[in-house]
Amino acid sequence: MCGAKRMSPLERFLDTFLNPRVIGKYWPDILDGLIVTLELAIAVVVTGILVGLALACLRAVGIRAANIAIVCFADILRSLPPLVLILLIYFGFPNIGIVLSGPMVVYVVLSLVLAAFAEEIFWAGITSVDKGQWEAARSTGLGFAQTLGYVVLPQAVRLTLPPLANRAIAITKMTALGTVIGVPEILYQATTAQSFSGNASPLTLGALAYLALFLPFVVLARWLETRFAWRKA
Secondary structure, eight states, X not given: OOOOOOOOHHHHHHHHHOOHHHHHHHHHHHHHHHHHHHHHHXXXXXXXXXXXXXXXXXXXXXXXXXXXXXXXXXXXXXXSOHHHHXXXXXXXXXXXXXXXXXXXXXXXXXXXHHHHHHHHHHHHHHHHSOHHHHHHHHHTTOOHHHHIIIIIHHHHHHHHHHHHHHHHHHHHGGGGGGGGGTOOSHHHHHHHHHHHHTSSHHHHHHHHHHHHHHHHHHHHHHHHHHHTOOOOO
């Protein structure tokens, strides 16, 4: 009696997760998703860090009303799950006449979330600088903005680089949440290909794409932690 050749566990694993036919068919889709994810990640990091830095500098001015608003913004955005905000804006805002594309919603939400965390990180760095340095700089004739920009911020940024890099990586990986609203990033392309092929190989490609994209940043963050770590006396 003739029958199909029985596959060994290893062959079954390779056929399920590393099927050459499926990989050859769907790798261009995963590459397209990688490009979308990379573009979103860069935009989120640049916007989030710049907005967070601007808010921390504004907070340093000491305007009570502005400080209260900044603290509320940071606390609310750090408390709410990004997925909730994505769904709220994407499905809720059209009811008030504001319609944003899926990629734009993910960009706006993740940028604001990163800005909230970045503001707190930068603020911690600013407040860690000894007040004596503020006073010494002001006594030389520097104005507030000059003291902040030339004396305080260089020290604060040095202290905040490691935690800021780690937080930026954590938040940019949340671009995968865009799959719930049809953003064609890596996870969306991988799960769509998996559904059509009935094989998990596209998910393996997706995992490798995420690894190729974010592993260099993880290594960079680890280097920053080592480079800017406090040295023991």
